[in-house]
Amino acid sequence: MSMITKINVAIYDSPIGKISLASVEGKLVHLDFEGNEDRLKTIQNRRFKNIEWAENTSVPVSVVSWLDAYFAEEAGPLPMDEITMIGTEFQKSVWSALMTIPCGKSLSYAELARQLGNPKAVRAVARANALNPVSIIVPCHRVIGSNGTLTGYAGGLERKAWLLEHEAGILAKAA
Known part of the structure; x- marks a missing residue:
């Protein structure tokens, strides 16, 4: 039996449009603008096998706080411990x-x-x-x-x- 990777996708409203925040086990794996769902799925399908997509609000709080501050013109420390970067x-x-x-x-x-x-x-x-x-x-x-x-x-x-x-x-x- 192979493991299923559950990817939660939440939507963040920004001043320049809706942003998709995708996370796996509480860590952000993807942040992209609305309309780029194909890009999100293509990139994540290369990184994870047996994906189960879920839409809910389970997104790292520190990422949302950082985005809130960023769009309010307050640069804060990046929440890198809440992010998983998968690549070569x-x-x-x-x-x-x-x-x-x-x-x-x-x-x-x-x-x-x-x-x-x-x-x-x-x-x-x-x-x-x-x-x-x-x-x-x-x-x-x-x-x-x-x-x-x-x-x-x-x-x-x-x-x-x-x-x-x-x-x-x-x-x-x-x-």
Whole structure:
């Protein structure tokens, strides 16, 4: 008998639309915008076998508190102990690097590849960035094109622009 992985999906109302919060055994495994259900299911089906999807409000409280504070322009410590990041070692290295980009700042895919010590890996870095399962908290929206343009964001470029502008406000408030 194989184990069943129960994934709870709760909806969080944000100023830029509904956000799906998926958790397994009380740990957040996915955060994505409404309309990206296919992306949520595709990514999680690669990570877990025998999934049972459940819709309820069982989501880590610290994640909701962090999102509340974030959208209120108060940057708090990230609830990383409440999050499970599942991916390859390379993906995890990219996601860790994303966490080092300060709020209100951005970096190009090329700069991120250089930071990881592999300047030729721009495409691989972009792909790992696209597969980030916990957007906003792991700030993949802070990565932009080398020419400064906003490129590729699963939540849509208008949301990416909103998040960057919002974080510039958090930065200004903190200064």
